[in-house]
Amino acid sequence: MSAARSAPYRRAARGVLRWCFWYTRGLPADVAADRQDELASDLHEHAEWAAERGVSGARLAREIRFRALRGAPADLAWRAARVRAADPVVRFELRADAALTAFLLVIAVAFTALGGFVLVRAVRAVVREDIGDLPSAVVPVAVLTALALAATVLLLRRRSRIAGALVLIVPVVLLLQPAGDLLWRVSASTVVVFFFAPWWTTAAAIASVGLAVCCLAAAAHWWTRQRRTARLARVALTERKALSNV
Structure with a gap:
């Protein structure tokens, strides 16, 4: 079984996507959708890279979670910037x-x-x-x-x-x-x-x-x-x- 189909990877990917849905909440639909698509594409590319190099599902899941934790401050900063740039009503x-x-x-x-x-x-x-x-x-x-x-x-x-x-x-x-x-x-x-x-x-x-x-x-x-x-x-x-x- 490839790492992309393993249970640890799927759990990690779902967790990261839930985090993305949370910090894009309330933003304009197109902005939130673009960010979510970008993250989904990044997860797919990471899984493909892991499959090519024979990385296990457990290791791939750990890497994804570590990247999510490391990138959380940047995600929140991204949201703050989008909120500041949004329409005053929004x-x-x-x-x-x-x-x-x-x-x-x-x-x-x-x-x-x-x-x-x-x-x-x-x-x-x-x-x-x-x-x-x-x-x-x-x-x-x-x-x-x-x-x-x-x-x-x-x-x-x-x-x-x-x-x-x-x-x-x-x-x-x-x-x-x-x-x-x-x-x-x-x-x-x-x-x-x-x-x-x-x-x-x-x-x-x-x-x-x-x-x-x-x-x-x-x-x-x-x-x-x-x-x-x-x-x-x-x-x-x-x-x-x-x-x-x-």
């Missing part, structure tokens, strides 16, 4: 997109941490025999915390971030109330907060609705942008095919 969209993703990730991590903290406090209260049994609110808190964690994972990938934003709406809207009820039962300090700050419930409800609207707006923005990018990619592909037939 440049604004790229930066806004990054800020929006970071904002939703912060929300998802915060709600995951909140749910985890409340669950740990509840379990500790049972272990220390501060309460008899786990309150029934543990179940919804656990489920909603799991959804917040799932949303965090989905938001980390460009292809699944729309789903992540939509999934995040559920814990954002529903987690604060059962989490507060559970803390009420297991934490004396929480009782004090609730007693001296009766506005907390109203504030939490308003915050939940506001964050849910942000999640929905982010999902709508990404969906619209994804459709526009796909349309531009189809146009660019059609133009390239037309030029190749000339």
